[in-house]
Amino acid sequence: MINKGDVVRTGPVTWEIPKTYRKDMRVPVRIFADERLLNAALKDKSLTQAVNASTLPGLVSHVTVMPDVHQGYGFPIGGVAATSYPEGVISPGAIGYDINCGVRLLASQIAYEEAEPYLDDLALQLDENCPSGVGVKGSVRLSVDDLEDVCRNGSNWALNNGYAWEDDIPSTEEHGRIRNADPRDVSPRAMERGRSQLGTLGGGNHFIEVDLVEKIFDHEAAEAMNLSEGYLVLQIHCGSRGFGHQICSDYVRDLQSAVRKYKIQLPDRELVCAPLNSPEGEAYLSAMSCAANYAFANRQVLVSHARRAFEQTFAGKVANYELTQVYDIAHNMGKIEDHQIEGKQVRVCVHRKGATRAFGPGFSELPEKYRHLGQPVLVPGSMGTASWVLLGTEGSMLQSFGSTCHGAGRTMSRKKAKKSIRGDQLRKQLMKKGIRIHAGSMAGLAEEAPHAYKDVDAVVNVVTQAGIAKKVARLRPVAVIKG
DNA sequence: ATGTCC
Numbered sequence A: 001m002i003n004k005g006d007v008v009r010t011g012p013v014t015w016e017i018p019k020t021y022r023k024d025m026r027v028p029v030r031i032f033a034d035e036r037l038l039n040a041a042l043k044d045k046s047l048t049q050a051v052n053a054s055t056l057p058g059l060v061s062h063v064t065v066m067p068d069v070h071q072g073y074g075f076p077i078g079g080v081a082a083t084s085y086p087e088g089v090i091s092p093g094a095i096g097y098d099i100n101c102g103v104r105l106l107a108s109q110i111a112y113e114e115a116e117p118y119l120d121d122l123a124l125q126l127d128e129n130c131p132s133g134v135g136v137k138g139s140v141r142l143s144v145d146d147l148e149d150v151c152r153n154g155s156n157w158a159l160n161n162g163y164a165w166e167d168d169i170p171s172t173e174e175h176g177r178i179r180n181a182d183p184r185d186v187s188p189r190a191m192e193r194g195r196s197q198l199g200t201l202g203g204g205n206h207f208i209e210v211d212l213v214e215k216i217f218d219h220e221a222a223e224a225m226n227l228s229e230g231y232l233v234l235q236i237h238c239g240s241r242g243f244g245h246q247i248c249s250d251y252v253r254d255l256q257s258a259v260r261k262y263k264i265q266l267p268d269r270e271l272v273c274a275p276l277n278s279p280e281g282e283a284y285l286s287a288m289s290c291a292a293n294y295a296f297a298n299r300q301v302l303v304s305h306a307r308r309a310f311e312q313t314f315a316g317k318v319a320n321y322e323l324t325q326v327y328d329i330a331h332n333m334g335k336i337e338d339h340q341i342e343g344k345q346v347r348v349c350v351h352r353k354g355a356t357r358a359f360g361p362g363f364s365e366l367p368e369k370y371r372h373l374g375q376p377v378l379v380p381g382s383m384g385t386a387s388w389v390l391l392g393t394e395g396s397m398l399q400s401f402g403s404t405c406h407g408a409g410r411t412m413s414r415k416k417a418k419k420s421i422r423g424d425q426l427r428k429q430l431m432k433k434g435i436r437i438h439a440g441s442m443a444g445l446a447e448e449a450p451h452a453y454k455d456v457d458a459v460v461n462v463v464t465q466a467g468i469a470k471k472v473a474r475l476r477p478v479a480v481i482k483g
Numbered sequence B: 001a002t003g004t005c006c
Helices: A035-041 A046-053 A112-129 A144-153 A155-160 A188-194 A219-224 A241-261 A279-314 A394-399 A414-420 A423-432 A442-447 A456-466
Strands: A008-011 A014-017 A029-032 A063-070 A077-084 A102-111 A207-216 A231-238 A324-330 A332-341 A344-353 A376-379 A387-391 A436-439 A470-482
Touching: A014 A046, A029 A046, A029 A456, A035 A063, A035 A456, A046 A063, A046 A077, A063 A456, A102 A112, A102 A279, A102 A376, A112 A207, A112 A231, A112 A279, A112 A436, A112 A470, A144 A155, A144 A188, A144 A279, A155 A279, A188 A241, A207 A219, A219 A470, A231 A279, A231 A470, A241 A279, A279 A324, A279 A332, A324 A376, A332 A394, A376 A456, A387 A456, A414 A442, A423 A436, A423 A442, A436 A442, A456 A470
Parallel strands: A029 A063, A436 A470
Antiparallel strands: A008 A014, A014 A029, A063 A077, A077 A344, A102 A231, A102 A324, A207 A231, A207 A470, A332 A344, A376 A387, A387 A470
């Protein structure tokens, strides 16, 4: 375990574990945290995992740790590692089992006051239209050919099949489609699991949530995003379901032989990896991209379900019940990107696991309305607490490979959380706070209790103080649908 | 996160 004495303070909210801490480190570990969040990070294996990650072949500059960090499979959730392309490695564990887990935000023109009498009905309609829970199947059934189309085309598949509006696409990271995704690199078993799960939410901390915009911090950005104080928005947090999970499992197993073949020394088997330019590394990158496209399409189908729920609830009741897409952004991905590091342009594979891409102003992929502002960043809080809309900055480009935090971050294990409160009690507490809850399982609900998570406001204050994100708006939940 | 062990 790492001790506080091993960590050097480098600024008000920045810390470093120097390369000299352990002989096998290739780069230092840089941590964004206040004193309290650092102490939380020292309590589990997350910083040891960050040090382990700092031994990966081909790493560039440093490993980054976000304030919402907690331990994960081999690599911390809340970690960023960039490896040189193409001779560095790619590691499935440094991307996560839920490939392209991410958040989508949609804006409405419905004021909370106006919607209040219909919110119980809206929560019910969302629950009925959006299947949730582990292993749950959706209304969309895909042939193997269709699923191959989803793998290659992501959100474009959704647009061609009536699940998207034209304007949704440019407001999605990568326009909802990662290139060079070849379904031949996906196992038949993953394909089988993927066929029935498109347009489903899943379990754990995945949710669909109706929020109201509680406070705007950046009026120019909020206007570009269609966000106004007191109005409803819809947030979707989910990923690639059993499809991405199966792909990660397959490659964690298969790449073990690549580790031996390329004689890669690892401090932890869970960091299994392969060179980006090896056949094994290329196959994983392609399969991961298929899962990413599946997740984009999944969130897009959920949007069409949610639009139906809004129509069923509000048609004839409010003048305009349209949901316009603000943005869709991943927080579990490996991306090939160009970055300026110490004055030099480098091409790297940025592994972001529980870390959100946060590119600064001038980024050409962004739609014009956002290009001068920076990339929108969506940070979901824990259930029953605030969520945040942020922007990427020049600072995130310089300090964290264009990345920032992704959420509140767990402090209590699922098991401990379940023991600490009963689901039905928690539901009552949240109802008292004006939050409608539809949950598939009361045990699952207890696992997501707000007190099992860090304070999302403290996390956001660290990243904004460090300059790796900028505040746009704070959202407050009024209805949550989860598995 | 995950047909929470094929």
